[in-house]
Amino acid sequence: MTAPPHEGHSARPGRALPDTQRGMRRRNLARVMHTVSAEGPLSRAAVASRIGLTRAAVSTLVDELIRSGLLEELGPAERPGRVGRPGSALAVSARGPAGIGAEIGVDHLAVCAVDLRGRVRARAVRYGSNRDGSLEPALERLTGLVRQVVAQAEGEGLWPAGLAVAVPGLVARDARTVVRAPNLDWQDADLGALLPAELPLTVDNEANFGALAELWLGDGTPRDFLHVSAEIGIGAAVVFDGRLLRGTRGFAGELGHVPVRPEGPTCACGGRGCLEQYAGEKALLRAAGVEPGEDRVGLLAGRAAEGDENVRRALSEAGTALGIALTGAVNLLDPQSVVLGGALAGLAPWLLPSLREELAGRTAGPVCPVAVSELGPQGPLLGAAHSVVRAVLDDPSVAAGRA
């Protein structure tokens, strides 16, 4: 272990430390933004008292944030029932930077713009297979959608602070390279080279963005949980103490390849009897006797709701397999809860009974609760867009530099 980083100021008198001061200013800008974002509208005095700086210091920071378009002063009409000098109530800007989130699904593309207040201000979806044999056509279509959403957002006075893309595959820790997305037939694909270069880019696994959305937007989401989602494959994300556990190569969360029945059918990963062989979309459709169509999850959910016995049995057996894999994960991680998100959320009514039975039957003490995400399939897209917004709140000086 090394010594803790130097967080205070140097005691050496009369010697300027520009790096430390820049760091401090950056942290203070972030504290103002986070405070107004979480509790606003607030007056300058209220911000100052909450973060323990002087009013003068806060005013300097606030002025800079207003100039950069990150904060705005509300007029009297926007502050019903509040007293005080007009213009003194601060709110995060509804016309400043926006986070652009994108999702590359196997059969759809989606893009949205979220403002600093967390509201979706523009959105576009395009259906159709993205398994073109190469990635260029899909990324061209995505670029088109991104430009369309950016134009729409700009029409509302917003400007794009960055682009975050959710993909159904393993992403390297450079946050650009898709190492493996078997359901898209992509391998070692650098998305950075093919997406709009004018926007700072972050690429991540859809399960990771789904889990972050749950953490940031979910109602009462704990800080330690396991988020399980599906888009043909089955992915998971481990959130520990409010942070995503990414793993050494960025590949953590591969619940789909946890062996459920070690002598079971061979899997594309090289293993046998992986969870995906029992609860992945392909296995599910086969077991249910359903022809793969476009909205496969909707199809399965519809048939199950109509009482189709084959579909219900297939979903129940998938729930059992999920329960076995999750027993292992829960024993290893002791999370506060398991959240079913993404496509699994829509199938939860038919997966949950056998899943919970398996988990309870294999646990001596209290059973880890399993919840269903309210964000459902929207999670990854929202998580992507919000990751850009949070990056702005965490370091407003970057966005401020642009204005």
Place this chain on the structure above:
Amino acid sequence: MTAPPHEGHSARPGRALPDTQRGMRRRNLARVMHTVSAEGPLSRAAVASRIGLTRAAVSTLVDELIRSGLLEELGPAERPGRVGRPGSALAVSARGPAGIGAEIGVDHLAVCAVDLRGRVRARAVRYGSNRDGSLEPALERLTGLVRQVVAQAEGEGLWPAGLAVAVPGLVARDARTVVRAPNLDWQDADLGALLPAELPLTVDNEANFGALAELWLGDGTPRDFLHVSAEIGIGAAVVFDGRLLRGTRGFAGELGHVPVRPEGPTCACGGRGCLEQYAGEKALLRAAGVEPGEDRVGLLAGRAAEGDENVRRALSEAGTALGIALTGAVNLLDPQSVVLGGALAGLAPWLLPSLREELAGRTAGPVCPVAVSELGPQGPLLGAAHSVVRAVLDDPSVAAGRA
């Protein structure tokens, strides 16, 4: 997410903030201790330049640490080949606080004292079963051993800064209560009530302390790894970014209850086909046809080394089961490595081939490396003692308060 904590100093002039100043002083004391511990012997000037404080400020801190017995000034004889004013080289004290580590095994008790320099200065072991039907007799024996080691350490001029106890069971997050130690027949046992009240107490799972020892003392241990150990049961500890992942209730790391063959034999945990049913000590001894004796691991290792086919087959099959469970864990966590510690280290030569084969056969990409701990069965005891030492380095003001 809340605003980041206030790490800087208040800009409000003329207003004293005693809490912040105390916090800053505490942090600075810790920085001095960690710097000297990692790089000493060092002069005051060298410490000042490394942590970015003035020499005057460092001297004040150093004087306080010397008065408290946490640092000492080396005489010229102790500084061969070094020049400079005698007494100017600082080292962490070899006569200050000591960490007392203890281990409650199923068939032994061990206690040791480690000084601030990380050296074991006193040690005592007592063999004999601790399954007495109640916990009092074992804890009485342990108290006797602790007093013996403390007396020995005091004879060398050390004083005990705290007691950390490793147990083969689940420990609640209060770090006192053993919730379940099935192999000792303990349940909901508050060790705090039965151990020497004069020492600050921390109780933790033996796998956790083993992993911490690996992290702190291992040669080139990564910051993300999975540590697997055994003492009758099989435990694991997840270290992520240099921190132990404890789980919501403190129960993370229960690798022994990951289902390996879901329709397999019933386990005491309520599950079926858990790893422990294939690779736990009891299962191993049964499969090997070996009568349980006192040094069971030594017995198995001895027989395997002599070429006993039954023992070798049993160990190889246990390695296969470990490989299946670890495939799941590696897929979930993507650690930099897996470390076999505790009793497993001694059996590694016969476990590893089938374990590695299983892991490689079930993995598409690069296979997670599996290493054997060099600390072996000493890990948990050393981890316990070092956890007390590190607590002193992290907050010397507590120990300073005593002197």
